[in-house]
């Protein structure tokens with residue numbers, strides 16, 4: 113869900129296990145006494161997937177962590193269990209999917225990191241671009257795409273947008289590494305419109321290809 | 325690397341099989357298949373002639389008896405008004421949807437029927453597609469029980485990946501009516517991938533092209549070491565091999581009309597032409613040409629068709645499937661050459677034009693070494709075993725269609741985009757648009773189009789009791805949750821005041837709870853018994869879990885108890901075990917409650933100790949090391 117994550121000192125609290133009523137560490141997946149699955153708790157996405165909180169994320173490492181947790185928590189593992197256990201595994205798997213979805217996409221991951229640092233970023237809505245340089249760039253690319261009327265031309269614009277996206281990912285990694293959150297915020301805005309532009313180009317290309 | 329197949333919490337329970345054997349069921353448009361897996365090796369259940377296909381055809385007679393399968397197909401010609409086929413095409417459909425398809429479906433609709441769900445007129449009865457599907461499932465269950473010599477109580481049932489929420493609910497309802505507990509609804513292409521991947525140790529990107537009788541699915545999966553991750557899925561829930569038959573039948577009928585100088589086509593002629601078309605399709609899949617005769621009421625017409633002619637008739641349908649393949653690859657950002665293999669599923673993939681076009685598009689010969697009619701049931705059986713006995717494989721599926729809400733001006737605001745991994749929960753905030761507005765209508769939609777009326781309407785409900793505020797001040801948070809079966813629940817909440825409404829969405833075209841209850845009453849006596857058995861089994865699972873939990877707690881912390889207290893807890897545990905051995909559900913829950921009471925102060929002391937150790941920094945680390953061990 114889109115709520116702002118609350119960051120806690122992981123594992124600092126001890127809560128009663130719903131099943132055997134004994135103590136369980138706040139971030140435990142299973143009760144160490146009776147083995148019952150626990151609720152997902154209020155963890156940030158990085159902690160949930162056991163990854164360090166930083167922009168640089170290896171896709172293979174992210175997948176490995178995600179699959180590893182899903183193997184133990186997915187509702188398929190609890191299909192014959194009690195309704196309570198089924199419900200908890202669904203909530204756990206849902207939380208894992210949300211974390212995975214956010215972290216696997218560099219744009220969402222960057223926006224999430226900025227939010228964790230207390231900056232407001234809206235990845236979903238179009239928003240306005242207040243950086244004049246970005247605004248110019250965006251308008252120029254948009255016009256160029258609007259004038260393109262062959263599959264080849266649209267494809268060229270698409271590859272250009274894709275190259276720009278790849279560059280922005282690199283710049284974003286550098287900005288986060290240098291702890292330059294202002295620059296990271298600017299790059300997130302740039303990635304947002306580049307992503308939209310690429311989507312539009314793809315749709316346009318499909319339309320032109322279908323007309324042929 | 326943690327080499328543990330079962331986590332502490334997921335050891336299979338003893339006696340888990342009291343709810344019967346677990347099978348995989350491919351409930352198809354044209355044929356259904358049942359399979360079972362034991363120790364990882366799946367087997368399709370076959371009749372005496374060795375066929376695993378049961379025609380999804382139901383014949384009803386005036387005396388109330390029901391016949392399913394080949395016997396029912398035989399009656400299609402003599403007494404067509406008593407026979408229902410291809411009912412899967414109507415699952416989750418409303419009367420309005422079906423009118424749009426009028427003429428292409430072999431059904432007589434009950435125009436007088438009330439309520440959202442379409443009804444069929446058969447042998448003097450008015451039946452919903454759910455009831456007809458339940459009759460098929462009942463027959464499959466009976467056949468399986470006969471050949472396995474045991475009770476079949478649970479199943480993984482497959483559905484087209486592109487089935488919407490209403491059709492999925494309808495399928496689950498049908499199983500309930502037939503006295504089958506649905507372990508999981510699994511998407512057909514995903515089931516096929518499971519069967520295929522486990523058999524061939526396939527790794528990398530795979531596309532599953534599944535052309536059934538009435539539905540087309542295309543799924544793109546990543547397979548690696550026991551993980552089957554669906555990346556994108558697409559399709560058309562109203563496109564299948566049946567459409568090939570219709571094209572050919574129309575061609576034959578036009579020829580017949582010319583030849584015999586007929587202006588009007590009778591329903592009998594239409595049925596005959598359809599059956600002949602089916603034969604022609606099968607014949608032209610292996611031969612270059614053929615000749616067929618249609619004879620109705622003594623009037624004959626002769627029809628010659630060669631493979632080129634046949635392919636010209638079905639080219640548009642095949643093109644459409646390739647277009648959908650292209651869309652799915654686009655969605656996943658994948659090029660055809662990135663796909664390592666293409667798996668063919670569904671009897672209609674035997675048509676040579678289909679194979680050719682698929683090979684052309686993906687640039688490689690498609691794989692079909694598992695019988696395309698049976699591969700889905702085989703995958704379902706493997707998953708049924710995985711869900712009941714335990715397994716190390718993991719199926720990660722996605723939502724096939726976007727889910728959203730109608731906003732001002734009839735525009736759809738998407739809440740969950742298509743191809744999102746499930747289970748998933750996502751929320752969106754909306755606001756009021758009038759001063760003092762106290763209620764808000766919420767219209768839930770499924771589909772990719774921009775305007776509400778172009779998408780599938782799933783449900784409507786209202787959030788009431790919004791306190792008076794100026795327009796735009798209220799914060800209405802609507803949460804969509806999709807479970808592992810792909811079924812949706814919607815809830816709405818006004819967040820500034822906490823007015824809340826949770827609505828388990830009953831699809832507009834689904835059965836109401838009342839209708840369901842009535843059908844359960846009407847259905848055979850044993851369906852009710854099945855339900856009672858299931859509730860008892862659930863109570864037992866819960867009671868055994870409670871005893872195991874207390875036993876673990878005693879193992880860990882029994883030094884916190886006096887001898888008397890320990891004796892009292894053991895007595896309460898014995899009480900639960902005795903109740904579980906019986907068949908009285910109330911007695912079981914009373915005993916569990918008594919156990920709860922007997923352990924209350926023990927639990928408090930355990931918590932105290934846990935918190936004290938945590939503060940001392942000991943126990944928490946111990947717990948964490950244990951739970952954070954990774955695969």
Ligand SMILES: [Zn+2]
Nearest residue numbers: 129132143146
């Ligand atoms: Zn416990």
